[in-house]
Amino acid sequence: MCGRFVVAQSGAELVSMLRVDLEADDLPGPSFNIAPTDRVAVVLDSAKTEPPTRRLEAARWGLVPAWAKDVAIGSKAFNARAEEVEGKPMFRQALVKRRAVIPASGYYEWHTEDGVKVPYYIHPVDDGPLLFAGLYEWWKDPAKKDDDPTRWVLSCTIMTRAATGALGSIHERMPLFIDADYADVWLDPTTENVGDLLDATIDAAPSIVDGLALREVGREVGNVRNNGPELIAPAR
Secondary structure, three states: OOOOEEEOOOHHHHHHHHOOOEEOOOOOOOEEEEOOOOEEEEEEEEOOOOOOEEEEEEEEEOOOOOOOOOHHHHHHOOEEEOOOHHHOOOOHHHHHHOEEEEEEOEEEEEEEEOOEEEEEEEEEOOOOOEEEEEEEEEEEOOOOOOOOOOOEEEEEEEEEEEOOHHHHHOOOEEEOEOOHHHHHHHHOOOOOOHHHHHHHHHHHOHHHHOOEEEEEEOHHHHOOOOOOHHHHOEOO
8 A cells, every 4th residue: 555655856846757738836845744635746638638738736645536425535545456446436437537647756654563563665766756656536516616716626546556576575565656658658548448558557567666675764754743854764
Protein backbone atom coordinates (compact mmCIF):
# COMPACT_ATOMS: atom_id res chain seq x y z
CA MET A 1 0.00 0.00 0.00
CA CYS A 2 0.96 3.66 -0.07
CA GLY A 3 -0.47 5.69 2.79
CA ARG A 4 2.12 8.45 3.15
CA PHE A 5 4.41 10.00 0.59
CA VAL A 6 6.74 12.93 -0.11
CA VAL A 7 6.78 15.60 -2.81
CA ALA A 8 9.84 17.80 -2.45
CA GLN A 9 9.58 19.41 -5.91
CA SER A 10 7.81 22.66 -6.66
CA GLY A 11 5.01 22.96 -9.19
CA ALA A 12 7.36 24.50 -11.77
CA GLU A 13 9.72 21.52 -11.52
CA LEU A 14 6.84 19.09 -12.05
CA VAL A 15 5.72 21.00 -15.16
CA SER A 16 9.16 20.64 -16.72
CA MET A 17 9.46 16.98 -15.77
CA LEU A 18 6.20 15.80 -17.36
CA ARG A 19 5.75 18.23 -20.27
CA VAL A 20 2.62 19.84 -18.83
CA ASP A 21 0.63 22.27 -21.01
CA LEU A 22 -1.47 23.94 -18.30
CA GLU A 23 -0.63 24.44 -14.64
CA ALA A 24 -3.33 25.08 -12.03
CA ASP A 25 -3.08 28.16 -9.83
CA ASP A 26 -3.78 26.30 -6.57
CA LEU A 27 -1.11 23.60 -6.57
CA PRO A 28 0.01 22.36 -3.15
CA GLY A 29 3.53 23.19 -2.04
CA PRO A 30 6.24 20.67 -1.19
CA SER A 31 5.34 18.31 1.64
CA PHE A 32 7.26 15.59 3.48
CA ASN A 33 4.27 13.85 5.07
CA ILE A 34 1.32 13.70 2.66
CA ALA A 35 -1.60 11.70 4.06
CA PRO A 36 -4.97 10.58 2.64
CA THR A 37 -7.47 13.46 2.06
CA ASP A 38 -4.56 15.92 1.64
CA ARG A 39 -4.27 17.89 -1.60
CA VAL A 40 -1.73 16.49 -4.03
CA ALA A 41 -0.47 17.38 -7.51
CA VAL A 42 -1.74 15.10 -10.29
CA VAL A 43 -1.04 15.00 -14.02
CA LEU A 44 -3.90 14.21 -16.40
CA ASP A 45 -4.67 14.50 -20.10
CA SER A 46 -7.98 16.26 -20.77
CA ALA A 47 -10.02 14.66 -23.56
CA LYS A 48 -11.93 17.91 -24.18
CA THR A 49 -9.30 19.07 -26.66
CA GLU A 50 -7.68 17.46 -29.69
CA PRO A 51 -4.97 16.51 -29.06
CA PRO A 52 -5.58 16.08 -25.30
CA THR A 53 -4.23 18.88 -23.10
CA ARG A 54 -1.86 17.78 -20.36
CA ARG A 55 -2.70 19.49 -17.09
CA LEU A 56 -1.11 19.66 -13.65
CA GLU A 57 -3.93 19.95 -11.13
CA ALA A 58 -4.48 19.85 -7.38
CA ALA A 59 -6.59 16.88 -6.28
CA ARG A 60 -7.92 15.43 -3.05
CA TRP A 61 -6.10 12.18 -2.28
CA GLY A 62 -8.87 9.60 -2.00
CA LEU A 63 -11.09 8.87 -4.99
CA VAL A 64 -14.67 10.19 -4.85
CA PRO A 65 -16.77 8.68 -7.69
CA ALA A 66 -19.42 10.79 -9.41
CA TRP A 67 -22.23 8.80 -7.78
CA ALA A 68 -21.01 9.34 -4.20
CA LYS A 69 -23.29 11.16 -1.75
CA ASP A 70 -20.37 12.97 -0.10
CA VAL A 71 -16.57 13.12 -0.18
CA ALA A 72 -16.18 10.94 2.92
CA ILE A 73 -16.07 7.82 0.77
CA GLY A 74 -12.72 8.95 -0.58
CA SER A 75 -10.97 8.44 2.77
CA LYS A 76 -11.13 4.68 2.12
CA ALA A 77 -10.14 4.88 -1.55
CA PHE A 78 -6.68 6.45 -1.47
CA ASN A 79 -5.27 3.19 -2.88
CA ALA A 80 -6.69 0.89 -5.57
CA ARG A 81 -5.48 -2.65 -6.17
CA ALA A 82 -4.46 -2.70 -9.83
CA GLU A 83 -5.51 -6.34 -10.18
CA GLU A 84 -9.08 -5.51 -9.13
CA VAL A 85 -9.95 -2.11 -10.62
CA GLU A 86 -11.59 -3.46 -13.77
CA GLY A 87 -14.23 -5.21 -11.69
CA LYS A 88 -14.91 -2.56 -9.03
CA PRO A 89 -17.61 0.10 -9.63
CA MET A 90 -15.55 2.56 -7.58
CA PHE A 91 -12.71 2.53 -10.11
CA ARG A 92 -13.94 0.90 -13.33
CA GLN A 93 -15.01 4.01 -15.26
CA ALA A 94 -11.97 6.01 -14.19
CA LEU A 95 -9.71 3.28 -15.53
CA VAL A 96 -11.28 3.61 -18.98
CA LYS A 97 -11.06 7.40 -19.38
CA ARG A 98 -9.53 9.09 -16.34
CA ARG A 99 -6.03 7.78 -15.71
CA ALA A 100 -3.51 9.96 -13.88
CA VAL A 101 0.11 10.13 -12.86
CA ILE A 102 0.95 11.24 -9.33
CA PRO A 103 4.54 12.52 -9.05
CA ALA A 104 6.50 12.01 -5.84
CA SER A 105 9.99 12.11 -4.39
CA GLY A 106 9.41 8.93 -2.38
CA TYR A 107 7.03 7.27 0.03
CA TYR A 108 6.93 5.71 3.49
CA GLU A 109 6.21 2.14 4.47
CA TRP A 110 6.13 0.47 7.87
CA HIS A 111 7.59 -2.95 8.70
CA THR A 112 6.94 -4.77 11.97
CA GLU A 113 10.22 -5.78 13.64
CA ASP A 114 10.17 -7.52 17.02
CA GLY A 115 6.61 -6.33 17.53
CA VAL A 116 7.45 -2.71 16.71
CA LYS A 117 6.40 -0.87 13.52
CA VAL A 118 9.51 0.65 11.95
CA PRO A 119 9.10 3.33 9.22
CA TYR A 120 11.18 3.26 6.04
CA TYR A 121 11.56 5.91 3.38
CA ILE A 122 11.64 4.48 -0.16
CA HIS A 123 12.98 6.68 -2.95
CA PRO A 124 14.96 6.63 -6.23
CA VAL A 125 18.67 6.04 -5.72
CA ASP A 126 19.47 9.12 -7.82
CA ASP A 127 16.83 11.21 -6.00
CA GLY A 128 15.02 11.73 -9.29
CA PRO A 129 11.24 11.73 -9.61
CA LEU A 130 9.11 8.73 -8.70
CA LEU A 131 5.85 8.38 -10.62
CA PHE A 132 2.75 6.50 -9.44
CA ALA A 133 0.04 5.32 -11.82
CA GLY A 134 -3.33 6.53 -10.59
CA LEU A 135 -6.94 7.31 -11.44
CA TYR A 136 -8.96 10.50 -11.02
CA GLU A 137 -12.60 11.57 -10.82
CA TRP A 138 -14.64 14.77 -10.72
CA TRP A 139 -17.42 14.96 -8.11
CA LYS A 140 -20.12 17.66 -7.96
CA ASP A 141 -21.08 18.75 -4.46
CA PRO A 142 -24.92 18.85 -4.39
CA ALA A 143 -24.86 21.18 -1.39
CA LYS A 144 -23.24 24.01 -3.36
CA LYS A 145 -24.67 26.31 -6.03
CA ASP A 146 -23.80 25.92 -9.70
CA ASP A 147 -21.90 29.22 -9.76
CA ASP A 148 -19.70 28.21 -6.81
CA PRO A 149 -16.22 27.46 -8.24
CA THR A 150 -15.58 25.01 -5.38
CA ARG A 151 -18.58 22.85 -6.26
CA TRP A 152 -16.46 20.50 -8.39
CA VAL A 153 -13.99 18.33 -6.45
CA LEU A 154 -11.11 16.63 -8.23
CA SER A 155 -9.91 13.49 -6.44
CA CYS A 156 -7.45 10.70 -7.13
CA THR A 157 -6.21 7.31 -6.02
CA ILE A 158 -2.78 5.68 -6.21
CA MET A 159 -2.80 2.19 -7.67
CA THR A 160 -0.85 -0.65 -6.05
CA ARG A 161 0.37 -4.13 -6.96
CA ALA A 162 2.18 -7.01 -5.23
CA ALA A 163 5.59 -5.87 -3.98
CA THR A 164 8.73 -7.30 -5.56
CA GLY A 165 12.45 -7.36 -4.82
CA ALA A 166 13.68 -5.64 -1.69
CA LEU A 167 10.32 -3.89 -1.24
CA GLY A 168 8.67 -7.26 -0.65
CA SER A 169 10.64 -7.59 2.59
CA ILE A 170 9.02 -4.42 3.91
CA HIS A 171 5.39 -4.79 2.82
CA GLU A 172 3.33 -7.09 0.61
CA ARG A 173 2.12 -4.21 -1.58
CA MET A 174 3.83 -1.36 -3.41
CA PRO A 175 2.65 1.57 -5.53
CA LEU A 176 2.17 0.88 -9.23
CA PHE A 177 5.31 2.64 -10.45
CA ILE A 178 5.35 3.99 -13.97
CA ASP A 179 8.26 5.04 -16.17
CA ALA A 180 8.27 8.66 -17.39
CA ASP A 181 8.56 7.50 -21.00
CA TYR A 182 5.46 5.31 -20.58
CA ALA A 183 3.41 8.05 -18.92
CA ASP A 184 2.22 9.36 -22.29
CA VAL A 185 0.56 6.04 -23.09
CA TRP A 186 -0.94 5.68 -19.62
CA LEU A 187 -2.39 9.20 -19.61
CA ASP A 188 -3.86 9.16 -23.13
CA PRO A 189 -7.68 9.11 -22.69
CA THR A 190 -8.13 7.82 -26.23
CA THR A 191 -6.12 4.64 -25.59
CA GLU A 192 -8.16 1.52 -26.33
CA ASN A 193 -7.83 -1.96 -24.82
CA VAL A 194 -7.34 -0.57 -21.32
CA GLY A 195 -7.18 -4.11 -19.94
CA ASP A 196 -4.04 -4.76 -21.97
CA LEU A 197 -2.68 -1.35 -20.96
CA LEU A 198 -3.23 -2.13 -17.29
CA ASP A 199 -1.62 -5.56 -17.56
CA ALA A 200 1.42 -4.07 -19.29
CA THR A 201 1.76 -1.40 -16.61
CA ILE A 202 1.53 -3.97 -13.81
CA ASP A 203 4.14 -6.15 -15.49
CA ALA A 204 6.55 -3.24 -16.06
CA ALA A 205 6.46 -1.84 -12.51
CA PRO A 206 9.04 -4.27 -11.00
CA SER A 207 11.72 -2.98 -13.39
CA ILE A 208 11.68 0.32 -11.49
CA VAL A 209 12.25 -1.34 -8.10
CA ASP A 210 15.95 -1.97 -8.79
CA GLY A 211 16.48 1.78 -8.97
CA LEU A 212 15.01 2.42 -5.52
CA ALA A 213 16.68 2.69 -2.15
CA LEU A 214 15.14 2.33 1.30
CA ARG A 215 16.28 3.57 4.67
CA GLU A 216 14.91 3.52 8.17
CA VAL A 217 13.65 6.90 9.35
CA GLY A 218 12.41 8.29 12.64
CA ARG A 219 9.00 7.44 14.08
CA GLU A 220 8.01 11.11 13.96
CA VAL A 221 6.63 10.47 10.47
CA GLY A 222 3.78 8.53 12.06
CA ASN A 223 2.21 11.81 13.21
CA VAL A 224 0.62 13.70 10.30
CA ARG A 225 1.24 17.00 12.09
CA ASN A 226 4.97 16.55 11.60
CA ASN A 227 6.20 17.83 8.25
CA GLY A 228 9.71 18.75 7.20
CA PRO A 229 12.83 17.42 5.45
CA GLU A 230 14.06 15.96 8.76
CA LEU A 231 11.44 13.21 8.36
CA ILE A 232 13.37 11.57 5.52
CA ALA A 233 16.73 11.72 7.34
CA PRO A 234 18.21 8.36 8.43
CA ALA A 235 17.11 7.23 11.88
CA ARG A 236 19.69 7.95 14.51
